[in-house]
Amino acid sequence: MNPVAEMKQITKSFGQNHVLKNVDFTLMPGSIHALLGENGTGKTTLMNILGSIIPKDSGSIKLFGEAYESNEMNQQVAFIHQELSLVNDLTVFENVYLGRELRKSFFLDKQKMIEETQHYIELLDVALKPTQMVSSLNPALKQITEILRAVMQEARIIIMDEPTSSLTDVEIDHVFNVIRNLRENGVSIIFISHKLNEVLEICDAYTIMRDGNVVATGEVTPDLTEAMLSRHMVGRELSTEVIYRERPLGSTILELANLSKEREYKDINMTLKKGEILGVTGLLGDGRSELFMTVAGANMPYSGSMIVNQKTVKLHNTTQAMRSRITYVPKNRKENGIITDLSIKENMTLPILKNFYRNGLLNNQAILEHNQCYIQELFIKISDVNHLITSLSGGNQQKVVLARALGTNPDIVILDNPTQGVDVGAKLEIYTLIMKLAEEGISFVILSSEFPEMHNLCDRVYVMFQGQVRGEFTREELNEEDIMLVATGGSINGRD
Ligand SMILES: Nc1ncnc2c1ncn2[C@@H]1O[C@H](COP(=O)(O)OP(=O)(O)OP(=O)(O)O)[C@@H](O)[C@H]1O
Numbered sequence: 001m002n003p004v005a006e007m008k009q010i011t012k013s014f015g016q017n018h019v020l021k022n023v024d025f026t027l028m029p030g031s032i033h034a035l036l037g038e039n040g041t042g043k044t045t046l047m048n049i050l051g052s053i054i055p056k057d058s059g060s061i062k063l064f065g066e067a068y069e070s071n072e073m074n075q076q077v078a079f080i081h082q083e084l085s086l087v088n089d090l091t092v093f094e095n096v097y098l099g100r101e102l103r104k105s106f107f108l109d110k111q112k113m114i115e116e117t118q119h120y121i122e123l124l125d126v127a128l129k130p131t132q133m134v135s136s137l138n139p140a141l142k143q144i145t146e147i148l149r150a151v152m153q154e155a156r157i158i159i160m161d162e163p164t165s166s167l168t169d170v171e172i173d174h175v176f177n178v179i180r181n182l183r184e185n186g187v188s189i190i191f192i193s194h195k196l197n198e199v200l201e202i203c204d205a206y207t208i209m210r211d212g213n214v215v216a217t218g219e220v221t222p223d224l225t226e227a228m229l230s231r232h233m234v235g236r237e238l239s240t241e242v243i244y245r246e247r248p249l250g251s252t253i254l255e256l257a258n259l260s261k262e263r264e265y266k267d268i269n270m271t272l273k274k275g276e277i278l279g280v281t282g283l284l285g286d287g288r289s290e291l292f293m294t295v296a297g298a299n300m301p302y303s304g305s306m307i308v309n310q311k312t313v314k315l316h317n318t319t320q321a322m323r324s325r326i327t328y329v330p331k332n333r334k335e336n337g338i339i340t341d342l343s344i345k346e347n348m349t350l351p352i353l354k355n356f357y358r359n360g361l362l363n364n365q366a367i368l369e370h371n372q373c374y375i376q377e378l379f380i381k382i383s384d385v386n387h388l389i390t391s392l393s394g395g396n397q398q399k400v401v402l403a404r405a406l407g408t409n410p411d412i413v414i415l416d417n418p419t420q421g422v423d424v425g426a427k428l429e430i431y432t433l434i435m436k437l438a439e440e441g442i443s444f445v446i447l448s449s450e451f452p453e454m455h456n457l458c459d460r461v462y463v464m465f466q467g468q469v470r471g472e473f474t475r476e477e478l479n480e481e482d483i484m485l486v487a488t489g490g491s492i493n494g495r496d
Pocket of ligand 1: 017038046390395
């Protein structure tokens with residue numbers, strides 16, 4: 001069998017930053033191939049070259065056996081980025097045909113487009129309708145619509161950049177079925193991911209990059225383990241110790257009493273203690289993000305009461321929340337977390353910029369020192385803080401967003417999906433920092449779908465289902481099966 005893509009000795013630099021140093025990458029037909037590596041190691045850059053989004057500096061590429069210059073567009077290679085490019089206000093078939101609509105003389109041939117879309121929906125065996133509005137789809141079906149678009153463009157190679165990073169377990173299964181279906185139809189998939197369990201579950205082959213080089217490549221065999229993959233990724237053995245440390249907790253710092261918001265969440269009663277790390281989990285539609293957006297002053301109006309530091313507060317906006325020393329990192333960094341037109345420095349310090357004025361002038365040195373502290377604590381890979389935030393890799397952008405939140409000197413930090421796109425080693429570093437700050441008395445609310453994340457960090461976990469709290473687990477009671485049961489509407493031993 002001949003490879004469908006062969007990249008040889010690829011190099012790429014951005015200024016003085018030599019990102020790819022003679023990288024070789026081979027993709028076989030009908031293979032699901034994982035591309036792995038720490039944040040900022042060059043995975044997206046390599047794939048941007050294969051997908052002809054940016055040019056290489058040197059090296060050669062063969063596609064389907066023929067020499068290929070990456071400045072030519074090639075419909076046979078599709079790149080599905082983390083931030084999906086669908087138009088919410090259009091239907092599935094309109095999105096699929098966007099920019100290449102079928103016409104009958106001067107008019108759009110809607111009927112034909114709907115029929116063709118339906119044909120491919122059946123081929124992929126998914127529960128979609130061509131005429132459904134994209135805005136009504138859950139994240140998994142949006143991801144699948146992107147895949148549908150790629151397939152209908154006759155793509156033979158589909159690059160997926162962390163396709164599951166904002167999906168729940170049930171949705172991931174759904175997307176995986178579609179990916180397996182594509183493999184059966186001879187499509188090759190490049191699967192960029194930091195979730196090593198998923199790599200072992202679905203991939204046939206893997207390539208691991210470190211610092212712009214390929215350090216390992218091979219087949220996914222039954223004896224391959226997550227530990228083996230992560231050792232290659234970070235170049236050392238990663239600690240398997242749980243980061244959680246027993247410690248005394250303070251008095252209640254946040255109390256939510258009968259908090260309700262129509263169609264989002266109902267009768268929420270929760271408490272958070274000083275220095276506590278509280279997990280809140282559930283499945284799609286559980287209402288946890290909406291609830292804590294309210295607590296962060298970003299989702300009004302609500303009924304019920306909120307007591308922060310013994311005072312009843314009525315928050316109307318995020319500035320008021322910040323005054324109550326509540327800070328918040330939203331999920332979906334690209335849409336809600338970063339300001340793309342601003343530099344790394346500005347993104348890191350924006351909410352506290354006023355603290356750096358001396359006699360009416362901005363003290364740049366103080367900003368740099370503040371930033372430097374977090375760059376070191378969170379191991380952020382940055383060549384120049386004055387560069388645009390978008391010049392950073394996804395995982396490093398996420399760390400900047402975390403640094404911004406922690407830099408506001410908060411009492412309560414709400415983190416929604418905090419380690420989205422962050423590599424395995426860096427995750428542990430973030431958990432270690434959270435634990436250290438909790439020991440210093442900062443309280444955390446971690447909204448997460450990842451059990452290992454909660455197990456590493458949390459003192460207590462609330463489980464939500466359809467906008468209501470349906471279970472509360474102490475650390476001793478934490479176990480994945482019971483949480484899943486409650487998250488899907490069940491109850492354990494008669495408990496609700
Ligand atoms: N357009 C750009 N301008 C300047 N530097 C860039 C640009 N794109 C990427 N880089 C740099 O190239 C390096 C590799 O980034 P890349 O996005 O390829 O990493 P990655 O392995 O995909 O990381 P992650 O897992 O965090 O997504 C980073 O140091 C990044 O800052």
